[in-house]
Amino acid sequence: MHHFVPSQVFVQPDALAYPATRQATSKLKQLGVPITVTSRVPAAGRELSPAERYREAKRTLSLRVRKELDFASCKPSAHYQLPLTSSCPGLCEYCYLSTTLGPGPYIRAYVNVEEILSRAEKYIQQRLPDETYFEGAATSDPVPVEYLTGSLAKAIEFFARQSKARFRFVTKFTDIDSLLKVEHGGHTRFRFSINSQHVIEKFEHGTPRLKARIAAANRVLHAGYPLGFLIGPILVFEHWEKAYAEMFEMLRDGLDEIINADVTFELITHRFTRRGKELQLAVFPETELPLEEDERRFKFGQFGYGKFVYRKETMSQFDEYFTRTIGNMFPRARIEYLV
Numbered sequence: 605m606h607h608f609v610p611s612q613v614f615v616q617p618d619a620l621a622y623p624a625t626r627q628a629t630s631k632l633k634q635l636g637v638p639i640t641v642t643s644r645v646p647a648a649g650r651e652l653s654p655a656e657r658y659r660e661a662k663r664t665l666s667l668r669v670r671k672e673l674d675f676a677s678c679k680p681s682a683h684y685q686l687p688l689t690s691s692c693p694g695l696c697e698y699c700y701l702s703t704t705l706g707p708g709p710y711i712r713a714y715v716n717v718e719e720i721l722s723r724a725e726k727y728i729q730q731r732l733p734d735e736t737y738f739e740g741a742a743t744s745d746p747v748p749v750e751y752l753t754g755s756l757a758k759a760i761e762f763f764a765r766q767s768k769a770r771f772r773f774v775t776k777f778t779d780i781d782s783l784l785k786v787e788h789g790g791h792t793r794f795r796f797s798i799n800s801q802h803v804i805e806k807f808e809h810g811t812p813r814l815k816a817r818i819a820a821a822n823r824v825l826h827a828g829y830p831l832g833f834l835i836g837p838i839l840v841f842e843h844w845e846k847a848y849a850e851m852f853e854m855l856r857d858g859l860d861e862i863i864n865a866d867v868t869f870e871l872i873t874h875r876f877t878r879r880g881k882e883l884q885l886a887v888f889p890e891t892e893l894p895l896e897e898d899e900r901r902f903k904f905g906q907f908g909y910g911k912f913v914y915r916k917e918t919m920s921q922f923d924e925y926f927t928r929t930i931g932n933m934f935p936r937a938r939i940e941y942l943v
């Protein structure tokens with residue numbers, strides 16, 4: 605199995621006391637990755653262009669202690685974010701994290717997993733008798749560093765023991781086999797982020813292709829996890845209906861036993877903020893993403909950033925198309941939302 609190998613790693617001194625740090629650094633040493641103990645990740649060289657700085661950050665890992673233990677809310681997929689990691693090694697031109705992570709989005713992995721999970725337990729208690737949902741991928745793709753930290757496995761096992769809480773995360777990566785044997789109790793929804801091959805080829809760099817993601821999803825299905833697919837960003841382009849139909853066909857053909865499985869779809873249409881757009885243009889100056897503000901509808905966002913979303917007519921077209929196509933091809937699946 606192919607692992608993501610960072611080019612440099614910075615370890616905060618207070619992270620050294622945690623077992624996840626020892627586990628990660630011993631693997632990193634074997635891989636020959638340079639490790640520096642320091643309280644601050646050094647700023648990237650000034651001689652680098654924004655694109656180079658961005659790429660360097662995406663290969664840099666920081667192992668640190670998460671001190672902020674208040675969890676942010678996480679609409680529409682869950683009640684709270686579960687902060688295990690942030691950023692990821694992928695280079696998707698449209699990345700929705702551009703707005704919040706800024707120009708140097710190095711990867712952070714939080715090693716105090718036990719503390720984070722005890723905090724989750726308090727949130728669960730507060731909402732009783734209701735169930736509480738936690739999202740493990742709100743500010744990251746958590747899979748690429750999992751072989752180093754084992755945090756997702758710990759979270760999955762923790763949620764298996766919770767009768768009133770559920771966990772979910774989403775990934776584009778396929779390095780998931782370490783999670784297949786984990787005791788999940790059916791409490792973790794394992795989701796893959798997919799898109800039409802056109803969107804993947806054009807805008808996603810450094811991520812596994814559609815076929816590999818579907819093959820990984822099939823292994824997850826066999827491991828008995830509730831499975832989900834997040835389709836996003838949904839974009840309008842020439843023959844988009846046909847391109848998405850082909851994606852659904854590949855999905856149907858690539859999954860065994862789909863008819864009896866508990867499968868969900870989440871549909872996220874393309875949107876951008878002004879800050880995110882500036883960053884995307886700085887890092888990918890040649891991008892062909894549709895970033896024309898005049899063609900969009902402006903909507904005030906959850907975290908104070910207004911965003912440019914597709915207009916109502918386009919949204920209704922998406923709604924009609926995806927409801928019909930998913931209904932025909934995956935009659936037992938559930939569409940959780942379209943935003």
Ligand code: SF4
Pocket residue numbers: 691692693694695696698699700701743744745776811
């Ligand atoms: S994989 Fe997800 S988090 Fe990583 S760059 Fe792509 S969109 Fe952003």
